[in-house]
Amino acid sequence: MADRKAELERKKLRLQQIREEKKRKEEEKKKKEAQEATKAVAASTTAGAGGGDLERKRRDADDLLKDLGLPPSVLPPTSPSKSTTSDAGSQDSGGDIPITPSPRHKPKLGMSQTSVVGFPPKELVSYSKETQTPTETEEKDDEDEEVISEPTPAPAPQPTPAEEEKEEEPEVPKEFTEEEKTQILSSENFSIFFDQSTRLVERALSDQVDIFTDYTGKADEDGEGDKDAGAKLSFNRHFFDDRWSRHRTVTCLDWSTQYPELLVASYNSNEESPHEPDGVALVWNMKYKKETPEFIFHCQSAVQSAAFARFHPNLVVGGTYSGQIVLWDNRSTKRTPVQRTPLSAAAHTHPVYCVNVVGTQNAHNLISVSTDGKMCSWSLDMLSQPQDSMELQHKQSRAVAVTCMTFPSNDVNNFVVGSEDGSVYTACRHGSKAGINEVFEAHQGPVTGIDCHHVQGQLDFSHLFLSASFDWTIKLWSLKQSKPLYSFEDNSDYVYDVEWSPIHPALFAAVDGMGKLDLWNLNNDTEVPSASITLDGQPAVNRVKWSLSGQQIAVGDAEGRISIFDVGENVATPRNDEWNRFVRTLADIKANAQADTDEETLSR
Numbered sequence: 001m002a003d004r005k006a007e008l009e010r011k012k013l014r015l016q017q018i019r020e021e022k023k024r025k026e027e028e029k030k031k032k033e034a035q036e037a038t039k040a041v042a043a044s045t046t047a048g049a050g051g052g053d054l055e056r057k058r059r060d061a062d063d064l065l066k067d068l069g070l071p072p073s074v075l076p077p078t079s080p081s082k083s084t085t086s087d088a089g090s091q092d093s094g095g096d097i098p099i100t101p102s103p104r105h106k107p108k109l110g111m112s113q114t115s116v117v118g119f120p121p122k123e124l125v126s127y128s129k130e131t132q133t134p135t136e137t138e139e140k141d142d143e144d145e146e147v148i149s150e151p152t153p154a155p156a157p158q159p160t161p162a163e164e165e166k167e168e169e170p171e172v173p174k175e176f177t178e179e180e181k182t183q184i185l186s187s188e189n190f191s192i193f194f195d196q197s198t199r200l201v202e203r204a205l206s207d208q209v210d211i212f213t214d215y216t217g218k219a220d221e222d223g224e225g226d227k228d229a230g231a232k233l234s235f236n237r238h239f240f241d242d243r244w245s246r247h248r249t250v251t252c253l254d255w256s257t258q259y260p261e262l263l264v265a266s267y268n269s270n271e272e273s274p275h276e277p278d279g280v281a282l283v284w285n286m287k288y289k290k291e292t293p294e295f296i297f298h299c300q301s302a303v304q305s306a307a308f309a310r311f312h313p314n315l316v317v318g319g320t321y322s323g324q325i326v327l328w329d330n331r332s333t334k335r336t337p338v339q340r341t342p343l344s345a346a347a348h349t350h351p352v353y354c355v356n357v358v359g360t361q362n363a364h365n366l367i368s369v370s371t372d373g374k375m376c377s378w379s380l381d382m383l384s385q386p387q388d389s390m391e392l393q394h395k396q397s398r399a400v401a402v403t404c405m406t407f408p409s410n411d412v413n414n415f416v417v418g419s420e421d422g423s424v425y426t427a428c429r430h431g432s433k434a435g436i437n438e439v440f441e442a443h444q445g446p447v448t449g450i451d452c453h454h455v456q457g458q459l460d461f462s463h464l465f466l467s468a469s470f471d472w473t474i475k476l477w478s479l480k481q482s483k484p485l486y487s488f489e490d491n492s493d494y495v496y497d498v499e500w501s502p503i504h505p506a507l508f509a510a511v512d513g514m515g516k517l518d519l520w521n522l523n524n525d526t527e528v529p530s531a532s533i534t535l536d537g538q539p540a541v542n543r544v545k546w547s548l549s550g551q552q553i554a555v556g557d558a559e560g561r562i563s564i565f566d567v568g569e570n571v572a573t574p575r576n577d578e579w580n581r582f583v584r585t586l587a588d589i590k591a592n593a594q595a596d597t598d599e600e601t602l603s604r
Contacts, residue, residue: 233565236565239563277298325383413430444469519571
């Protein structure tokens with residue numbers, strides 16, 4: 001408390017000192033101003049005396065000029081500022097100093113010459129709403145007509161040489177440091193931009209347009225039309241990538257239902273490049289004539305099957321040799337799977353040779369089958385564990401090693417599978433008969449391909465299905481009887497795959513180990529193919545897949561090459577009577593089979 005009082009006393013003392021100092025400075029200032037005022041009064045008094053002498057001299061001079069007959073001189077009056085100052089000084093001093101005003105003389109007036117100057121009349125400009133065009137009014141005299149010219153615009157200022165040099169100098173681009181370049185190249189935004197831009201540039205560079213297309217039809221009249229118009233099978237293009245396709249085998253093909261120009265192909269491992277990923281799935285684009293795939297996906301196990309996920313156009317599903325199910329998303333910047341199933345006994349432990357999405361938009365599942373004899377049902381939103389699984393066993397025997405699977409048209413419960421032992425089984429997912437129901441003693445070797453009839457038309461043939469095998473045969477079956485309706489034995493090697501046409505009721509395609517693609521039209525002939533073509537080099541053709549339009553066929557071979565063939569319109573497009581003809585064909589096939597059976601019975 002004492003310290004606080006002492007501090008206050010010090011502050012009061014300091015404040016008093018400041019006030020005294022301020023008062024002293026104000027007194028000094030007043031004294032200084034009084035001295036300056038005294039000096040000013042003295043100066044003004046001296047100036048007034050000098051001014052009186054000057055005025056007398058001026059009057060004397062004027063009188064002298066007047067005597068000589070000359071006008072008096074006109075001098076400017078005394079400056080008012082001086083008089084004001086003198087007045088101020090006199091007022092301050094209190095003395096009376098007389099101020100004599102200077103005399104004013106009237107100026108002499110005389111005659112001067114006048115000049116006439118003419119000014120042009122004011123320009124009147126009027127506007128109308130329609131044309132917005134200025135109209136000039138002209139004044140006409142009786143004799144002459146004056147034309148009013150528009151004022152010439154002032155010339156634009158010319159740039160100085162310094163400014164021209166400045167404009168000509170180009171802007172120097174900013175030079176990035178190595179660290180900034182590395183940071184930009186490794187950023188995610190740059191990767192996305194580069195991937196999209198290169199895809200667009202590839203499409204633009206590879207797009208080939210026939211500028212000589214004649215829409216008038218004159219070329220056809222001259223016999224110079226499309227030579228392949230009547231061809232049954234004509235080569236369209238190849239799909240092959242030096243890095244991702246070489247030394248790999250095409251294991252599966254599938255067309256996108258959302259984007260019909262996209263084709264996904266799965267490949268197994270490349271033994272020549274152990275450092276590359278074992279499994280690869282490539283998405284190819286039929287719309288553009290480019291040589292590179294649209295999307296590249298890979299994983300650490302050979303991909304044995306692949307399919308576009310129905311109702312999810314951005315997702316691709318793959319079944320691997322290790323038994324895992326993988327899911328790729330083309331919206332992701334990574335090429336690896338965004339989801340995968342665990343390696344556990346709850347899922348598959350053997351190679352998955354078939355994956356298929358069945359159901360509707362609001363209720364669908366991913367169905368997978370494996371050689372371990374297990375069928376699993378998955379939700380695409382969660383692959384951590386299957387929603388449902390079932391052991392495929394026939395009469396308490398060992399599990400069926402499934403190699404291929406197909407669902408009848410518009411059926412998500414019943415399905416047909418082919419096995420390694422050469423048998424074909426019908427099975428059911430739900431209900432009291434869940435599991436294997438019937439067995440068809442089909443082939444003498446493993447079943448490599450199987451496909452149900454899916455063509456929608458006047459009649460229903462969904463009970464028919466085809467099977468292909470290593471025993472060099474293709475067999476036609478009906479779910480209504482256990483024996484094959486017909487066996488096609490034209491091939492001389494393994495038959496790897498078979499598939500019905502999506503639009504023609506009696507047409508199907510098959511491929512074999514000799515590099516041959518066969519088209520069978522059962523309404524025309526059941527003994528030999530209606531059309532056939534052999535690939536260059538005769539590589540083993542593993543897979544065949546019709547396009548959704550039924551106008552093209554994609555085949556994949558053991559060398560990693562995918563070949564696209566156009567099917568002639570007269571072969572691919574069905575006529576209106578094809579369904580009725582197919583009924584008669586099936587009746588003839590059954591009659592011939594019955595006759596053969598009766599003949600065998602009699603021979604015994």
